Every structure is written in C-alpha cells, then in structure tokens.
Amino acid sequence: MTSAPAPRVRPRRLRETPALRRLVSETRLDPAELVLPIFVREGVTEPMPIASMPGVVQHSLDSVKQAVADAAAAGVGGVMLFGVPETRDATGSCGTDPNGILNVATRVVADEVGDALVVQTDLCLDEFTDHGHCGVLDALGRVDNDATLERYREMALVQAASGSQLLGLSGMMDGQVAAVRDALDGAGFAHTAILAYSAKYASAFYGPFRDAVESTLEGDRRTYQLDPGNRREGLREAMIDIDEGADVVMVKPAGSYLDVLADVAAASEVPVWAYQVSGEYSMIEAAAMHGWIDRRRAVIESVRGIRRAGADVVLTYWATELAGWLREGTE
Incomplete structure (x- = not known):
C-alpha cells in the first residue's frame, strides 16, 4: 500500500514556539486600550467590598486616589467614574x-491623574434616583424621554466643569447625544x-x-434598553448616535453581543468601545475561585475576544491588573 503524501500546507508551523505565536498574533492587547470602571461612595472613609464582585470595592474619596494612581502607573488608558450617593430623590438631584459625590470624585481624580489618563464619568440618573430608573418619571410612572434629556443637559455641564474629559451617556434616551452636544457647545465645552x-x-x-x-430599581428598563434578540437595532442605534455627534460609540455588554460589536465596528467611522460588564467579571471570578478555570488565561482570553470582534477599547474591571501583566510581558 502506498502511503499518503505528507501535507505541504501545515498551519501548525506558525504555532511551534511562543516566539512564533507572538510574532503572528492577529489581535494584541495594550494597556492604553483598557478603561477601569470605578465606584466612589459618599460618606465612607475606607474601601467597601462588593460581595457579588470579588476584588472590586466602593472607594472612598481618599482610597480612589491610590486606585487611579495605580491605573495610571500601569498605563491604563482611562477610568470611568460612578457615584454612590447617601440620599436619592425622584429627579436624581x-x-x-456640584457637591454631589460623582462630581466631587471627578475633581479629586482629575487633580490626581488628569494629565496621565482620560477621566470619564457616567452620565445617567440611575445611581441618583430613588426609583432607580435612568430618567425622570411621568405621572403614570413611565420614563419621560424628553424631560430626562433636560436633566442630562444639566448633568453634562456640571460634569464637564468638574473635569470630566469624556461623558459616558448610558441612559439610552432617544436624542441624548444631540441634546448633550448642544448643551456642551453652548456653554463653552466644545472640547469635551x-x-x-x-x-x-x-x-x-x-x-x-x-x-x-x-440600585433601588423598581421594575425593569426594557422600554429604553435594547431587546437582547435584536442585532440590527444595535447597529441602527450606533449610526444614529454618530449622526448626532458622538465621538465614540459603545456596545454593552460585550461578551454576549460580539456579533453586534462586529457589525458596529465594520460600519463606524468613530472609535468603537465595549463594556465587559459586572456579570461577565463575576462569572469568571466565581469559576476561578472554585478552581474550574485558569483565572489569568480566562481574563486574557475574554478581553482578547472582545478586541478581536472589533472593540478599539475595552472597559473592564481587570484593567489595572491586566495592564500589569501586559507590561510585564507575562500575559
């Protein structure tokens, strides 16, 4: 019997050594492509652990200084700040x-690292309303889109004045980008x-x-956030925001919506980011704590997958730690 000829095409040749694999890698990670979400809580004097997010804390105004300094030293591209107030009301006042926790924290962080990385703020009402929705409610308890836009305009001006370099509009109100852009430009914040x-x-x-x-959320947010089954709608929303003047567009969550991310990345003329959200983080941490997966490899693979799908930047709670691995060359 004549043996079959040896294959001439051998893709495995380029996988033989770590150096070869590194040389031909199609998707690379860099610390500057990472953004660290950070929570700052009013009225605390030390970091407060978050039970459902092992390793993540609610920072005090003091402890956040060290957290952002560590992020800057690791080469992380930016931080996204979220505020946790002591009191809430119907309009998220x-x-x-200007003396609310998010705006105070923004000034603290901008003073600490504003020249080293991009200070970003979440522009949404859900952290500040007693009903937990991302906007103000009408007489029937529905989120009032246009009344909410007025609140977003006010928030934008305060956040910009506090030192935020990039405003993260996360409320999913129709027309929010145009409303905030007009408010910023009219008040002398054209560069925000x-x-x-x-x-x-x-x-x-x-x-x-x-x-x-x-969160004090009552009900759900399905009347303004997208239906998980809708792919085309995600692209449509991104194109609308670009037309309204968005400088960057984002897909959230990341891991379960890589198809949407790829669609947006293929069509967008502005940078496209993705948010690796809390549930994605906590699932990997929980599995790793049980010894079911290799934590470091899972973290890197998950972020690399988001980048491979088209994200220019990834918001991830592992940003500082991952940046450290990347700078050490131990990823």
Missing part, C-alpha cells in the same frame, strides 16, 4: 449638584467628548453592578 452607550441591551449580566451602586 445629586447628579447635578461624548461616549455614547449606543447599543446597550436589557441584559441579565448587570446584576452585580446594581449591587455596586446600591
């Missing part, structure tokens, strides 16, 4: 109070950039985040 959470889905993966901000 803490969000537009807008990150639109364009394709933000009504996801089950936000649960731990709601613990982190101590």
Whole structure:
C-alpha cells in the first residue's frame, strides 16, 4: 500500500514556539486600550467590598486616589467614574449638584491623574434616583424621554466643569447625544467628548453592578434598553448616535453581543468601545475561585475576544491588573 503524501500546507508551523505565536498574533492587547470602571461612595472613609464582585470595592474619596494612581502607573488608558450617593430623590438631584459625590470624585481624580489618563464619568440618573430608573418619571410612572434629556443637559455641564474629559451617556434616551452636544457647545465645552452607550441591551449580566451602586430599581428598563434578540437595532442605534455627534460609540455588554460589536465596528467611522460588564467579571471570578478555570488565561482570553470582534477599547474591571501583566510581558 502506498502511503499518503505528507501535507505541504501545515498551519501548525506558525504555532511551534511562543516566539512564533507572538510574532503572528492577529489581535494584541495594550494597556492604553483598557478603561477601569470605578465606584466612589459618599460618606465612607475606607474601601467597601462588593460581595457579588470579588476584588472590586466602593472607594472612598481618599482610597480612589491610590486606585487611579495605580491605573495610571500601569498605563491604563482611562477610568470611568460612578457615584454612590447617601440620599436619592425622584429627579436624581445629586447628579447635578456640584457637591454631589460623582462630581466631587471627578475633581479629586482629575487633580490626581488628569494629565496621565482620560477621566470619564457616567452620565445617567440611575445611581441618583430613588426609583432607580435612568430618567425622570411621568405621572403614570413611565420614563419621560424628553424631560430626562433636560436633566442630562444639566448633568453634562456640571460634569464637564468638574473635569470630566469624556461623558459616558448610558441612559439610552432617544436624542441624548444631540441634546448633550448642544448643551456642551453652548456653554463653552466644545472640547469635551461624548461616549455614547449606543447599543446597550436589557441584559441579565448587570446584576452585580446594581449591587455596586446600591440600585433601588423598581421594575425593569426594557422600554429604553435594547431587546437582547435584536442585532440590527444595535447597529441602527450606533449610526444614529454618530449622526448626532458622538465621538465614540459603545456596545454593552460585550461578551454576549460580539456579533453586534462586529457589525458596529465594520460600519463606524468613530472609535468603537465595549463594556465587559459586572456579570461577565463575576462569572469568571466565581469559576476561578472554585478552581474550574485558569483565572489569568480566562481574563486574557475574554478581553482578547472582545478586541478581536472589533472593540478599539475595552472597559473592564481587570484593567489595572491586566495592564500589569501586559507590561510585564507575562500575559
């Protein structure tokens, strides 16, 4: 019997050694492509652990200084700040109070690392309303889109004045990018950039985040966040935001919406980011604590997969730690 000829085409040749694999890698990670979400809680004097997010804390105004300094030293590209107030009301007035926790934290962080990385802020009402929705409610208890836009305009001006370099519009109100852009330009903040959470889905993966901000949500957000089954709608929302003046658009969550991310990345003329959300983080941490997966490899693979799908930047709670691995060359 004549043996079959040896294959001439051998893709495995380029996988033979770590150096070869590194040389031909199609998707690379860099610390500058990472953004660290950070929670700052009013009225605490030390970091407060978040039970459903092992390793993540609610920072005090003092402890956040070290956290952002560590991020800057690791080469992380930016930090996204979220505020956790002591009191809430129907209109989320803490969000537009210059002395509210998010705006105070923004000034603290901008003073600490504003020249080393991009200081970003979450522009949404959900952390500040007593009902937990991302906007103000009408007489029937529905989120009032246009009344909410007025609150977003006010928030934008306070956040920009506090030192935020990029405003993260995460509320999913129709027309929010245009409303905020007009407000910023009219008040002399033409250089403040807008990150639109364009394709933000009504996801089950936000649960731990709601613990982190101590959400008081009543009901759900399905009337304004996207249906998880809708792919084309995610792209449509991103294109609308670009037309309204968004400087960056984002897909959230990341891992379960890589198809949407790839669609947006293929069509967008502005940078496209993705948010690796709290549930994605906590699942890997929980599995690793049980010894079911290799934590470091899973973290790297998950972030690399998001980048491979088209994200220019990834918001991830592992940003500082991952940046450290990348700088050490131990990824």
